[in-house]
Amino acid sequence: MSKTLVEKIWDAHVVKSEVGFPDILYIDTHLIHEVTSPQAFDGLRKRGLPVFRPQQTVATADHNVPTLNQLLPIKEELSRYQVDMLTKNCAEFGIELYGLGHPFQGIVHVIGPELGITLPGKTMVCGDSHTSTHGAFGAIAFGIGTSQVEQVFATQCLLQQKPKTMKIEVNGELGTGVTAKDIILYIISKISAAGGTGYFIEYAGSTIEALSMESRMTICNMSIEMGARGGLIAPDQITFDYIKGREFAPAGAQWEESLAYWKTLYSDADAKFDSVLSFNAEDITPMITYGTNPGMGMGIAEHIPATADQVSSEQASFQKALDYMGITGDTELVGKPIDYVFIGSCTNSRMEDLREVAEFVKGRQKAENVTVWIVPGSKQIEQQAIAEGLDKIFEAAGFQLREPGCSACLGMNEDKIPAGKYCVSTSNRNFEGRQGPDSRTFLASPLTAAAAAITGKVTDVRTLLKDTVNH
Structure with a gap:
């Protein structure tokens, strides 16, 4: 059978x-x-x-x-x-x-x-x-x-x-x-x-x-x-x-x-x-979440959905999520100033992720208003990153390479995002308070997170990739 x-x-x-x-x-x-x-x-x-x-x-x-x-x-x-x-x-x-x-x-x-x-x-x-x-x-x-x-x-x-x-x-x-x-x-x-x-x-x-x-x-x-x-x-x-x-x-x-x-x-x-279910790769653009569950995501160049466009039974909870995040429906997220960038977690803390970020930020500087934490997923990855000189690239860009752990993925250790602050995170959950009490999380890829770190705001990474060639 x-x-x-x-x-x-x-x-x-x-x-x-x-x-x-x-x-x-x-x-x-x-x-x-x-x-x-x-x-x-x-x-x-x-x-x-x-x-x-x-x-x-x-x-x-x-x-x-x-x-x-x-x-x-x-x-x-x-x-x-x-x-x-x-x-x-x-x-x-x-x-x-x-x-x-x-x-x-x-x-x-x-x-x-x-x-x-x-x-x-x-x-x-x-x-x-x-x-x-x-x-x-x-x-x-x-x-x-x-x-x-x-x-x-x-x-x-x-x-x-x-x-x-x-x-x-x-x-x-x-x-x-x-x-x-x-x-x-x-x-x-x-x-x-x-x-x-x-x-x-x-x-x-x-x-x-x-x-x-x-x-x-x-x-x-x-x-x-x-x-x-x-x-x-x-x-x-x-x-x-x-x-x-x-x-x-x-x-x-x-x-x-x-x-x-x-x-x-x-x-x-x-x-x-x-x-x-079937999907076409060509329809997928760099993504970012705007709400308080991972399903509240959109292409980064799109507008945040309007509360009025949601099913009536879901409008109240949808609006509550937008209020928590301090954003408004039917507006762009691109250009929104952010405070923290977290690259790590069991979703995106492997060598491939770190190499991709290092290649992108080489010769660039983080924005002054942003704190950037790069947390490798294991001791072996940390050692490999150092052996490849990625730590030097991160340091030059103003990114902090830390030691391995779950870190700011969840508010359970010392690495918490302060109340009211915005974090572009490569982790897997954007629930209320997930990264620390009253913290606000935008989930994204390591590339999109790195772009936000460099510009100090939510950024469509494709606009920066265009000039990477000339960089």
Whole structure:
């Protein structure tokens, strides 16, 4: 029988299935961090249970870590407590921890792929909604709640309803200044922040196939922002080349065996999806969000939609979002002064992102009114950026290269955007207060964020790319 890629991987991991009940799904890899694991560890203690398969659990500290002076004690009390608890819990339960100071430390969704832990055909979970990032490798990867973290600790399995399947095709060639982040912001703006609810999404089409692994991770990362359970892309030669030779990737005969299996991981030609959507790459321009959910996005040269044009039942919440952001419908966002630029997060903190920004800002200077933070996704990326001299380029432009962590993606550590200030951010969420109480966030690609840093205002990067050639 023909199957989609999701069905192939899911069915291969079902331990038990009964009509009217959720499937018991085996989990290959369990990623954990300091925020969603403490209560789960406590649950094990209370029941006198060990972690069933500690060798299939990988831990790192990322959400609550400072991104300056990481070798010093953490200043924020709650953050310090959570990171200390993770260290103690991992030691007690025999779990490998890539904590502060470890060469493999970094954002959980960045280190999995770069270490060769994330592989095609796996089931992967983490107490973190952006686990869908790992789906870029042709894996079923999704976020879970703390009680489910405990369930995986104890059994290496989860009770899960089989999701519906959706295929999103993007075909054609991307225009100037348009990146993977623009693709996903465009899709979410078209189908809404709830358009993928209940589905596992497979991204396909010539545009997706032409993307690097790092760009594919950006797209899968934000699947959750349209309500989807997760998102994935069928593995291909680009995937295999990326994985080969990484720290924990299969090697030798095991590599050949794995590769043979990975090459079977695709949706059959006549597989049936519950929903299929198609988009043209040529229709996508550099994107920016204007509201307080990732679905409130538009091409950067467009006008902010008017409240009167919204469905009557949504007008009040739409206007509330505009009021929070301090902007008016039916006006341009281009030219809006901004205060901060944050380039980082599990969406856009990889080498490709940093190189792209460095190439764009080389020889340029940030605007005086803007504070710019560049936060690499891992210790390895930080070291690579320094080895390539990107730190010098950033420094000359007035950008600050910090140490790895989730940083200003979420108001959970020291890197917060002050109340009322505007931040152009490469992260994945623009909710009220997400980057700090009463902060205001415009989501964009690293290129668009870099353009805002240079000009001090929301800018269509294409206008600056035109003169890069003469620059």
